[in-house]
Amino acid sequence: MTTWFSSPDEAAARLHDGGYLADPATATTTYLAGALEKPLLVEGPAGVGKTELAKAVARAADAELVRLQCYEGLDEARALYEWNYKKQLLRIQAAQDGDSSWADTHDEIFAEEFLLTRPLLTAIRRPGATVLLIDEVDKTDVEVEGLLLEVLSDFQVTIPELGTIEATRRPFVVLTSNASRELSEALKRRCLYLHLDYPDAERELEIVASQVPDLDRRVAGQLVATVGRLRELELKKAPSIAESVDWARTLLALEIRDLDDKAIDDTLGVVLKHVSDQDRAVRELRLRR
Amino acid sequence: MSGSGLVDRHIAFLEALRGAGLAVSLAEDLDAVAALSALPWDRREDVRTAYAATLVKKQAQRPTFDAVFDVYYPRMVGEGAAAAAERSDAAHGEATGVRDNAEALQAFREELLEALAADDQERLLGLAAEMVGRFGAMPGRGPGLSSWSAYTALQRVSPAELTSQLVAGLLADGRTEEEAERTAGRRIGRFTGQVEADARRRIAEEKGAEHVANVALRPSIDRLDFTAARRADVEEMRRQIYPLARRLATRLTQEHHARRRGPLDFRRTVRASMSTGGVPLTTHHRPKRPHRTELVVLCDVSGSVASFAQFTLLLVFALRDQFQKVRAFTFIDHVHEVTHHFRPGADVADVMADLAASTSHAALWGRTNYGRAFTKFTEEHADALGPKSSLLVLGDARSNYSDLHVDALREMAHGIRNAWWLNPESRRHWDTGDSAAGTYGEVVPMVECRNLTQLGDFVHDIL
Numbered sequence: 089m090t091t092w093f094s095s096p097d098e099a100a101a102r103l104h105d106g107g108y109l110a111d112p113a114t115a116t117t118t119y120l121a122g123a124l125e126k127p128l129l130v131e132g133p134a135g136v137g138k139t140e141l142a143k144a145v146a147r148a149a150d151a152e153l154v155r156l157q158c159y160e161g162l163d164e165a166r167a168l169y170e171w172n173y174k175k176q177l178l179r180i181q182a183a184q185d186g187d188s189s190w191a192d193t194h195d196e197i198f199a200e201e202f203l204l205t206r207p208l209l210t211a212i213r214r215p216g217a218t219v220l221l222i223d224e225v226d227k228t229d230v231e232v233e234g235l236l237l238e239v240l241s242d243f244q245v246t247i248p249e250l251g252t253i254e255a256t257r258r259p260f261v262v263l264t265s266n267a268s269r270e271l272s273e274a275l276k277r278r279c280l281y282l283h284l285d286y287p288d289a290e291r292e293l294e295i296v297a298s299q300v301p302d303l304d305r306r307v308a309g310q311l312v313a314t315v316g317r318l319r320e321l322e323l324k325k326a327p328s329i330a331e332s333v334d335w336a337r338t339l340l341a342l343e344i345r346d347l348d349d350k351a352i353d354d355t356l357g358v359v360l361k362h363v364s365d366q367d368r369a370v371r372e373l374r375l376r377r
Numbered sequence: 378m379s380g381s382g383l384v385d386r387h388i389a390f391l392e393a394l395r396g397a398g399l400a401v402s403l404a405e406d407l408d409a410v411a412a413l414s415a416l417p418w419d420r421r422e423d424v425r426t427a428y429a430a431t432l433v434k435k436q437a438q439r440p441t442f443d444a445v446f447d448v449y450y451p452r453m454v455g456e457g458a459a460a461a462a463e464r465s466d467a468a469h470g471e472a473t474g475v476r477d478n479a480e481a482l483q484a485f486r487e488e489l490l491e492a493l494a495a496d497d498q499e500r501l502l503g504l505a506a507e508m509v510g511r512f513g514a515m516p517g518r519g520p521g522l523s524s525w526s527a528y529t530a531l532q533r534v535s536p537a538e539l540t541s542q543l544v545a546g547l548l549a550d551g552r553t554e555e556e557a558e559r560t561a562g563r564r565i566g567r568f569t570g571q572v573e574a575d576a577r578r579r580i581a582e583e584k585g586a587e588h589v590a591n592v593a594l595r596p597s598i599d600r601l602d603f604t605a606a607r608r609a610d611v612e613e614m615r616r617q618i619y620p621l622a623r624r625l626a627t628r629l630t631q632e633h634h635a636r637r638r639g640p641l642d643f644r645r646t647v648r649a650s651m652s653t654g655g656v657p658l659t660t661h662h663r664p665k666r667p668h669r670t671e672l673v674v675l676c677d678v679s680g681s682v683a684s685f686a687q688f689t690l691l692l693v694f695a696l697r698d699q700f701q702k703v704r705a706f707t708f709i710d711h712v713h714e715v716t717h718h719f720r721p722g723a724d725v726a727d728v729m730a731d732l733a734a735s736t737s738h739a740a741l742w743g744r745t746n747y748g749r750a751f752t753k754f755t756e757e758h759a760d761a762l763g764p765k766s767s768l769l770v771l772g773d774a775r776s777n778y779s780d781l782h783v784d785a786l787r788e789m790a791h792g793i794r795n796a797w798w799l800n801p802e803s804r805r806h807w808d809t810g811d812s813a814a815g816t817y818g819e820v821v822p823m824v825e826c827r828n829l830t831q832l833g834d835f836v837h838d839i840l
Binding site: 095096112113116117119120123124126129131160229267268269270273276277279280281282283317320322324364368372373374 | 400402404405408411412415416417422423426427429430431433434436439552553555556559560563615616619620623624627628631634726727
């Protein structure tokens, strides 16, 4: 069993190499998730890099990323495993033409060959290092949470026909949630919890600079300061890091060298996506004199 | 870990967290120990992160956790190492004299203003500690009797008076006026919090952490009483309204989907069973008709309960697509309709400002009079209530000993689908003083609704 990270500082450094600038709390919690081999539940507003954290861990630890995107109506067959009915049927029909007995056929059609593995089972059976990302877990129904419990606490999956499959090597599990629904206590208890929030100006400037290296450092500074001012307003949806990066790309594409009030006003649609938010920003920041 | 007192402290810390309303299970307790063993202990923030990751599973509880953590694992002991060094320096030089006089106060305030303007967190923490040590000491007669008061310190230094200077400084940086005021308010609010935290730390040193955890900690924002909320809390609560509405809406949609199957459609089931030889293998159901309520909200907007009324109105309007129609009225001693302020997609802060401005329409003499408000409502807006509508009254039922006009309320509650009364006061204060909770409660069922959690639960139940 290999360790994921040897210390919080090393986690921070390797995440940084993987293109993710983690603050100390994120680095420490990520290290703990690896050291304790517990799933990591990441919550926070949209666009602060929750999914990106899982990808960065995969890059930093040189592991394969297995992703399970959750949605309403997700079931066992899509999350865990499914028998390949069509192939089984073909096998049975083929057996009828020949002269093999039903007992043989019966054993054969519930073999590995007919099993379709879905993300959860795939992640558990992989021999190499694996990062399992369960994205937007709050979008699922409550029943799926029950399904996750066995996988997340014991890292095993029980298939009635094949028996219990245990993880050869425990994957690094990251669950993300937008907190649109309270997750069950049972699920939360099995996880470490990390709340990601908007970063401070310094770290955001670094993120923008690393994602959009061509942007002038001065303009990036202006951009980060403006985003900070926007977040202090009472908005329906405050601009996220992803939107700051989009804004930086926009400014680069439009070749704006100085982010003055007019430039902010012209490109405000990139960061604020509600009409009332834009009106408020224009009024409070006095963009149109 | 045993023998060093660390286990005892760990257990005490967990007990305090449970006392403060965090549900910490034994499994999480063991996780926390495992996490701490996996970490080097040289940084306090790492310890905090380890505890937070394993014990706090709701962001709303994080402020409470931080406060308890600061009490049990304090940042420093007494005046801290830096201050002690300073004092020995001073002892070598000339006599320090009195550390607390008008001159010292003036110098301290200047330093504070500088730190606030620069928003230098490290320095502000230091200043908060210094401020409590210098201006907040309450000397006692003997050892163990002296104490510290954040209140005294804040009264003496009164950081709030620095606001105008801070605003001027921020304006010079090119911020707009509203922005500068908001930023200044936030910084001073945060500093006040730091001063209070430092006072708690010092008291915990002298009287034991348990004492502080029991008396001095405030509940988390979703459990904080509306009536006990300060200005900063009100802002924070307002930010919670939209996420709360979104969570409620998601939960309701999911529950509606789960209950989508209506009563059995007998004819379709029998007809479909023909293909399986008369055996009804699959049943067919009639689609369920969702009924949507017309809601009429009548809220008391007099000073004491105004913020509660605003929250409830905001929440109701954020959930408006769950209702067929919503009409809102405000009153103090006169009724005024405010439905038109809640335009779809309107800005929260604007709506609040409009509401505040329209408060004057709801008052003739400015003293709450429930009886008069109900009579006026039946006279002027009787058309709002029909057999399909539900009535929601918000208020503390304190009517200044005036005529209650219970008959007017009875008339309003008659012939409508449902009626509730939400009271932001704790149940034990009902019927004390001029409260007419019992009298009105006989006509309209009265529900206690003191914080965001109770409000969310109530709104969920009526939908």
